[in-house]
Amino acid sequence: MGIVSxxxxxxxxxxxxxxxxxxxxxxxxxxxxxxxxxxVNLGSWTFTVRSETxxxxxxxxxxxxxxxxxxxxVDLHCVTKWSKLGTAxxxxxxxxxxxxxxxSAEFVLVSAYGGYTTNLPLEDLLDGKAWVADRYDGEALxxxxxxxxxxxVPHLYLWKSAKWVRDIQLLNNDEPGFWESVGxxxxxxxxxxxRYWGD
Amino acid sequence: MARAAVLGRLSWRVADVVDIVxxxxxxxxxxxxxxxxxxHRPGQHVDLRLTAEDGYTAQRSYSISSAPDGGRxxxxxxxxxxxxxxxxxVDVVEPGDRxxxxxxxxxxxxxxxxDPAPVLLVAGGSGxxxxxxxxxxxxxxxxxxxxxxxxxxxxxxxxxxxxxxRVRAESNPGLEVAFAFTRVPSTxxxxxxxxxGTDRLRESGWPPDLGPTCFVCGPTGFVESISRLLVDAxxxxxxxxxxxxxPTGG
Numbered sequence: 309m310g311i312v313s314x315x316x317x318x319x320x321x322x323x324x325x326x327x328x329x330x331x332x333x334x335x336x337x338x339x340x341x342x343x344x345x346x347x348v349n350l351g352s353w354t355f356t357v358r359s360e361t362x363x364x365x366x367x368x369x370x371x372x373x374x375x376x377x378x379x380x381x382v383d384l385h386c387v388t389k390w391s392k393l394g395t396a397x398x399x400x401x402x403x404x405x406x407x408x409x410x411x412s413a414e415f416v417l418v419s420a421y422g423g424y425t426t427n428l429p430l431e432d433l434l435d436g437k438a439w440v441a442d443r444y445d446g447e448a449l450x451x452x453x454x455x456x457x458x459x460x461v462p463h464l465y466l467w468k469s470a471k472w473v474r475d476i477q478l479l480n481n482d483e484p485g486f487w488e489s490v491g492x493x494x495x496x497x498x499x500x501x502x503r504y505w506g507d
Numbered sequence: 508m509a510r511a512a513v514l515g516r517l518s519w520r521v522a523d524v525v526d527i528v529x530x531x532x533x534x535x536x537x538x539x540x541x542x543x544x545x546x547h548r549p550g551q552h553v554d555l556r557l558t559a560e561d562g563y564t565a566q567r568s569y570s571i572s573s574a575p576d577g578g579r580x581x582x583x584x585x586x587x588x589x590x591x592x593x594x595x596x597v598d599v600v601e602p603g604d605r606x607x608x609x610x611x612x613x614x615x616x617x618x619x620x621x622d623p624a625p626v627l628l629v630a631g632g633s634g635x636x637x638x639x640x641x642x643x644x645x646x647x648x649x650x651x652x653x654x655x656x657x658x659x660x661x662x663x664x665x666x667x668x669x670x671x672x673r674v675r676a677e678s679n680p681g682l683e684v685a686f687a688f689t690r691v692p693s694t695x696x697x698x699x700x701x702x703x704g705t706d707r708l709r710e711s712g713w714p715p716d717l718g719p720t721c722f723v724c725g726p727t728g729f730v731e732s733i734s735r736l737l738v739d740a741x742x743x744x745x746x747x748x749x750x751x752x753x754p755t756g757g
Binding site for chain 2: 311312313314315317318320330341343345389422452486491505507
């Protein structure tokens with residue numbers, strides 16, 4: 309236990325919720341992005357999966373909309389300490405998007421419109437753990453929350469869920485992304501409080 | 508882009524509150540002594556942890572407002588109504604109290620004092636805090652980089668650092684400060700008293716062809732609006748760095 313802060317009582321949530329260590333509950337949906345929100349034209353939008361050998365598979369917006377969508381209700385945990393529970397999304401499972409890709413890669417680097425990148429082990433995208441989401445709370449995903457489509461990997465801190473997702477590159481070797489290069493944890497498991505390098 | 512020198516594990520350190528500056532009726536600066544503080548870069552923040560007697564803890568992130576100065580670290584905290592941590596820091600904490608911090612955190616929203624390029628700082632409300640660290644670092648380091656700050660607050664009384672910013676604008680060569688107020692009586696004739704828009708960014712900012720670095724910090728809506736206006740005006744999106752303060756019950 310840390311040192312006691314004189315006169316601090318804290319405000320325990322009245323809801324019986326189990327949050328990852330160091331997190332607190334919010335009801336709103338804060339926006340955190342590095343840089344201006346890119347405005348992505350649906351007419352030129354594409355999403356690409358590229359294997360480590362360079363083999364690419366690309367969807368335009370109409371093709372993406374035609375893919376089978378799932379409804380997902382998940383908890384979100386941001387490294388800046390807020391957690392939001394029971395958020396409702398619709399999107400395409402990465403199992404679907406990666407199903408035709410021949411690969412022995414173990415890592416991915418995700419890139420977004422606007423230049424943002426983030427890296428993950430490939431297995432964290434598979435088996436129903438990740439989606440490319442294009443609807444939030446029953447409506448088209450707004451630009452400030454990553455629309456037209458964002459990655460959603462709710463079991464990791466939210467910076468891994470790249471807004472404005474554009475492509476996924478499969479890699480044999482791990483390559484740190486934007487925040488991972490500047491002090492944030494390479495994996496980012498909120499339940500192990502992996503916020504920063506060395507956590 | 509600046510890359511951080513945050514290496515190794517960030518451990519929790521005990522911070523002693525050595526002084527407090529009341530900035531406004533809802534904001535104050537806490538001057539901390541943090542033994543073995545590894546130093547920070549202007550724009551970075553810390554994680555702060557409070558512990559209650561029964562072991563309950565709460566963490567939040569706060570921007571550093573001071574220039575690097577040994578183990579002395581200044582945080583400026585705006586009280587969030589119905590918040591859990593900020594009312595304690597603004598209303599309860601006294602010199603001599605202690606809590607824990609770890610950091611510095613963040614290697615993106617950071618100004619490099621060795622970069623001579625012009626800098627535009629655009630602050631909404633308490634978003635001025637990390638920008639103040641940049642202004643203070645510039646002065647402490649004697650940087651010749653030309654700085655312009657546009658600081659939007661609801662009224663003159665809700666802005667922090669106003670006296671210091673006025674003094675610095677007079678005494679720090681190459682620093683210009685423009686205030687904008689979003690809620691003042693409609694009879695006000697001062698041209699500066701209006702919401703920051705395209706005109707104000709052009710008049711008080713830098714032309715895009717000078718290649719300035721723009722730092723925009725404030726509430727989400729403010730940052731969305733200003734960063735879009737800057738990009739529309741021709742600024743390179745990669746040089747418009749943003750930090751958004753969500754309304755999150757801090």
